Amino acid sequence: MTTHVSSVDVDVLSASIRLRPKRRVRPGDPVVSRGERLRRGVLFDNEIDIIDCYIDLIAALAIAGGRGFQRTFRRHIVAGQTNAKHLLSFSDGAISACVYENVENLVVDGIVVNLSTQTIWHEGSVNAPIQPWRSSTVTKGKFLKADRIAVLKVEEPENIGGVMLRGWTWFGDVFRGLPRGIPLYVSSIDTVGSVSEDPMAFTRERPVAEEMRRFDIKLKLWWSPGKTDAFIHNEHPFLETHTQIYGYGRMQKFRQRKAEAVYEDVVMAPGFTHEPFCLVTGADEYKYPWHRYYADTDAFWLAIELHPQTPGQ
């Protein structure tokens, strides 16, 4: 592995070792010398990128050369606000839901969703990867490093289905095409941040990201009682996948818009995230098959949506 670190990078890296916490430069910040700015922990985006890249390099070297080096070095170099926690708008006493950013050696319980474009590592008797936009269920699970993860956990199963009494919306009230008989409810939507992703990497049409696009990440929870047909549809102006949180169901694909035309069932069990269903057909254009969620039992499932940002955002 060849790595070039310039004298400017060394300047930033040596400063970063002393910084706690660091933050990005904001409009209106006073103009001060570079040294003073680094002393205060106020960094430009490219400087934060340098630090993050270097941490990745160190992690790679540690995997190759032994874990003791990784532990020792990372304790000193990580200077940012690590494990920043954001409670999601739909978190409540029944299901807790939060997002962590700049994850470092974080211990969590529940269903963990990787909301980043990098593989993250769950420490165990044998460390295990979680691929981008996939998930797992962990007990006192320690995550070594991640840009952003969501963690959801069922806290109180009793009366868990009373979402309509906890402020959720019957989907027919926001989408007029939903037949009146379908008991499909949706939580509030939380925009948890943005990410640069190659949509064709998201859909697995490319093994390695090439053409990056900026997306907002939006999360929301769905709920239906068992035996609910959560509506066949095939249009989304965004990339989506889903993680099962509670109960069991299926994400189904259809050749035509009718239940008898089903051609694939992806069984959804708690902690599982399905592969994206769409392909990229143009700039911010995605082709979906007819698809639906079908709740086999009372079920909560998390929607993970990547919405293309409009210019100027």
Ligand SMILES: [Fe+2]
């Ligand atoms: Fe969909």
